[in-house]
Amino acid sequence: MANQSIIRITRELHDMQKGSDLSIAVACKDSDVRHVRALVIGPPDTPYEFGYFEFQIRFGKDYPTKPPTVTAMTTNGGRTRFNPNIYAGGKVCLSILGTWRGERGEEWSSAQGLESILLSIQSLMSGNPYENEPGFEDANSDGDKRAQKAYIDKIRHETLRISVIERLEDYLGISRRPKIAVYSADSDYSNAFDAPFEPFIDKCKRRFLWYYDSYALSMDNGLRMHKDGAHFEKMPFEGPSNSMDGTFMYSNLKSRVQTIHDKLNEETLAWAGEGQVAVQQExxxxxxxxxxxxQIVEVYKKTDALSLDLELVDKNPFLWQLILYGRPMTHLDGGIFRIKIYLSPRYPAEQPRVKVETPLFHHRVSSSGDLCYLVTSDNCEDMKIHVQAIVAAIEDDHPAYDPRTLVNPEASKLLWGTADDKKIYNRKLRRSVQDSAEYVDALLDLMQSANIPVR
Structure with missing residues (x-):
């Protein structure tokens, strides 16, 4: 039975890790697949939008006959309850986990698994989490509606502060505040201050760059709605040691997010120098x-289906430059797009970061030029797959709607808005495409006048 349990868990982990789901990730130490860490990214258009929520999952020897134990780790050191069903102490209340009394048919069965658990947790992160509390799901009075809004507002603030900003500050060494780890009484971690297992650092860093514009927009909206220092409203279902207390401080959050963004860009640029050292050390x-x-250059020399130039900057294999020429009869027709691919000496553990240097109004390109593109863990070591995915993300004329990939809020709102909005999106895109050739020419002239070798 124990071996069958291990086989089942291993298969589930493999299936999830090879997938391309942007919103859920799992990892474990090779020595023990029964202890899994999971990252759930907050769904778009909710107060949890693009937050990073981590969970510890412990599988017993009787899995899948019985569900695993799930503990929330993103709790502000045990001080913050992010949802009526996700307690400050880490308890996750779900009928399929046996931690909440549900309707018939909602209890655990061996047909369910790790992915269904994480999707159930993600479903708690709704647009109106106030309704998750029993007795409040049908609250519709004016007072209840005001309370619902107040609850949403403070969750949005604390999602940004705790799950995004403090997490990234810790990753980048910005925050000097010591970490406080609080786990449930049955936690298997004997010492919370041992060297931590942090499997999601690169994933969170890349997504921060993708979603930076969304974070900035959310904070600008928050600044208009809440004065700094205004206290959070306490909800009727919040109790001692199981609440979300605090004050709105959007001005401070905005400054900290900008610092994180700057640090991540510095880190990305530093990879080229680290790479040169790796080259020298062979x-x-x-x-x-x-x-x-x-090998990739040779592949593209043999195809006429795509027009691009690919070269190394300063002969550095950790910094690639891709010049993409817009295909005829598409929205990119006539465009010339200069793209930099930054690679870490720790690749593939740290995945490439891609900057579109030519200004391009595009739903997959942030205002800072960061490109959101997708590859699965099964092929993340093959740079040919990355190049193909980069080109596909830029060239996609008819993208399927996926709000997790829409990293430019202005472009996304137009693209997925009314028919007139989409016309405006296409006009802005075409204008940026037409300007791209002039931008590249101006950049080349500038480089030549400064005696910078043109590559």
Whole structure:
């Protein structure tokens, strides 16, 4: 039975890790698949939007006959209750986990698994979490509606502060505030201050760059709605040691988010220098990337289906430049797009960061030029797949709606708005495409006048 349990857990982990779901991730130490860490990214258009919520999952030997134990880890050191069903102490109340009394048919069955648990948790992160509390699901009086809005407002603030900002500050060494770890009484972690297992650092950093514009927009809206220092409203279902207390401080959050963004850009640019050192030391990663680059160039020399130039900047295999030429008869027709692909000496543990340097009004390109593109963990080591995914993300004329990939709020609102909105999106896109050739020419002239080698 124990071996069957291990096989089941291993298969579920593999299936989830090879998928391309942007909103859920799982990881474990190789030595023990029974102890899993999971990251659930807050759904768009909710107060949890693009927040990073981490959970600890412990599988017993009787899994899948019985559900695993799930503990929330994003709790502000045990001080913040993010949802009526996600307690400050880490308890997650779900009928399928046996931690909440549900309707018949909602209880656990062996047909369910890790992914269904995480999707159930994500479903708690709704647009109106106030309704998750029993007795308040049908609250419709004016007072209840005001309370619902107050609850949504403070969750949005604390999602940004705790799950995004403090997490990234810790990753980047910005915050000097010591971490406080609080786990449930049955936690298997004997010492919360041991070297932590942090499997989601790169995933959160890349997504921060993608979603930076959304964070900034949310904070601008928050600044208009709430004065700094205004206290959160206490909800009727919140009790001692199981609440969300605090004050609105959007001015402070906005400054901290900008600092994180600057630090991540500095880190990305530093990869090129680290890469040069790796080349000098003849590390295997530099040889691998050099070989991959040469193979990809040969592949594209043999195809007429796509027009692009690919080269190394300063002969550095950790910094690639891609010049993409817009295909005829598409929205990109006539465009010339200069794209930089930054690679870490720790690739593929740290995935590439891609900057579209030519200004482009596009739903997949942030205001800072960060490109949101997708590859699965199964092929994340193959740079050819990355190049293909980068081109596909930019060229997609008829994208399927997925709000997790819409990293430019202004462009996304137009693209998925009314028919007139979409016309405006297409006009803005075409205008930026027409300007792209002039931008590249101006950039080349500037480089030549400064005696910078043109590559």
């Amino acid at each position: 590390k295997s990663i530099s040889v691998n990337l050099q070989r991959q680059f040469e």
